[in-house]
Structures are given as C-alpha cells and as structure tokens.
Amino acid sequence: MSEFARQRDTAEAEPRKAQQEDPLEELRRNIQGRGEEVMDAAMAENPELVRQVASALVKAIREGKVEAPLEAGDLLILFRRLGLKVKVESRLMVEKKGEIKDLRKVLEESWRGGP
Numbered sequence: 001m002s003e004f005a006r007q008r009d010t011a012e013a014e015p016r017k018a019q020q021e022d023p024l025e026e027l028r029r030n031i032q033g034r035g036e037e038v039m040d041a042a043m044a045e046n047p048e049l050v051r052q053v054a055s056a057l058v059k060a061i062r063e064g065k066v067e068a069p070l071e072a073g074d075l076l077i078l079f080r081r082l083g084l085k086v087k088v089e090s091r092l093m094v095e096k097k098g099e100i101k102d103l104r105k106v107l108e109e110s111w112r113g114g115p
Contacts, residue, residue: 023054030061033072034088041086042079049082 028039042050060066079086092103 023058024051026058027054027070030058030068030070031072031075032069035070035072035075037088038072038076038079038086041088042084045079045084045086049084050079053078053082 024039024043028036031039039050057066057070061068076086076088093100094103094106095101096106
C-alpha cells in the first residue's frame with residue numbers, strides 16, 4: 001500500500017512542479033529558430049512585461065490554446081504589438097554556386113568583379 005501512496009504523491013507533485021517552474025525557461029523550450037535571441041532582446045527592453053507574456057503563453061500552451069513550438073517571428077511580432085521596440089539583427093543569406101553567403105558579401109564581390 002505504501003508503494004501506491006508514493007506513486008500517488010509523485011503523480012500529484014508533477015503538476016505542482018510544472019506550475020512552479022519559471023515561465024521564461026518553459027517558454028524558451030517552446031520556441032524555435034531565433035526565439036532565444038528575441039527573448040533576450042525583449043528582456044533587455046522590459047523584463048516585467050516579458051515575464052507576464054511568458055506566463056500567459058505558457059498557460060495557453062498547457063491548455064492547448066497555442067501550438068508549440070512558437071516561431072521566433074511570431075514572438076517578435078507579439079512583443080512589438082505590445083509596444084516593445086525589440087531589435088534583432090537580421091541578415092539575408094543567398095545561395096550561390098552551392099555556397100550560402102551573406103547578401104552583403106555577394107554584392108560586394110559582384111561590385112568588385114570577384115567570383
């Protein structure tokens with residue numbers, strides 16, 4: 001009987017543990033792409049708002065109202081709509097002759113008459 005009680009206690013503790021987990025860390029596990037970079041930039045702008053958004057998003061993910069993983073671009077748009085001026089460095093990449101290069105480098109090479 002004590003084995004059953006231990007299993008029951010463990011099963012009850014797991015939902016409580018999930019609720020006590022830091023929403024920011026749980027959200028970081030549910031984003032893809034450059035989501036970490038977006039989160040870091042948003043935290044630098046307004047940590048309190050980001051914590052509130054993370055809590056709401058994690059709750060929505062748990063309830064199945066939002067599908068995980070979240071795209072980094074969607075997260076960026078959300079933060080911007082909430083008034084944060086999140087800035088993320090962006091680069092355009094081009095495939096040329098089987099190589100992936102930064103667009104700036106490709107343009108510089110073409111202006112100089114390079115390969």
